[in-house]
Amino acid sequence: MLDATLALLSEAGYARLTVEGVAAASGVHKSTLYRWWPDKAALAADALASRMDTGPLPDTGSTRDDLTTWLRGTIANYTATPAGATMPALIADLAGRPGALEAFRAAFLTERRANCAAVLRRGIARGDLPADTDVELFMDALAGAVFYRQLVTGLPVDDRLPDRLVRILGL
């Protein structure tokens, strides 16, 4: 069901995704889908999250290298899956529905952010980052630069970005 959702997202985009279409493509009854997901937003969020690499990051001893690795994973999640292209329509669909937005964050953000926060806290402990670094805001700047570049400015999201961005952030 998640694979069928991803295939439909890639082919036709979020606006044209329907729970009925996923049911037809995966050969299950739509009541089965509704048993697990309340709506297409929840289904799309879980489908996108299922393709994300969320494993903990190895501690190489270099805050800079570990953050660059995390950022490469973030970029891959946005560009090598339909996640980046789906995000605006999905977020627009979640607006004003706090429960759905929370479920999206739990599926999509929580684990990867916890991994990044661990890298930043090690960096603070090592003295690579100031002790009073706002870890949450630092992560918003990292992920936000990629997100904004892909969705708003359209500037390249390429292999040189992680290194350059980590440098801008003082590492």
Add this chain to the structure above:
Amino acid sequence: MLDATLALLSEAGYARLTVEGVAAASGVHKSTLYRWWPDKAALAADALASRMDTGPLPDTGSTRDDLTTWLRGTIANYTATPAGATMPALIADLAGRPGALEAFRAAFLTERRANCAAVLRRGIARGDLPADTDVELFMDALAGAVFYRQLVTGLPVDDRLPDRLVRILGL
């Protein structure tokens, strides 16, 4: 016509905005609207841009203060107008239409980014920022952090954010 568009965006959101609705609310024929704007995306972009403060920033001599001022303006543009709430649906609507996306960027981004770039270049000239600073990416991190926070993580976009963010970016 732009005021009517903004009022409708505030009340009902982008998904329910129609050129017909703007025509009715502003008392003009819809053919008049279509003479100026090809579709509701272009109309919404111009309406949102009409409320943005895009004047050049005074050079106070402090890169940190000038950037904080720019960031305060960016936050006001996202939060004090329907721009922040409209953005995901508007961007989703522009996807795959390069001409429309370019027009949106011209209305919404170009001038404010030029102002920010001027601040950053003064900062480089003064030695407050490294000579090889990637000015475009720096701006994506600044604006992207606000954008991502408002649309994705939902963490507070408040008065303390500009100062904290500028510090994370090494100033």
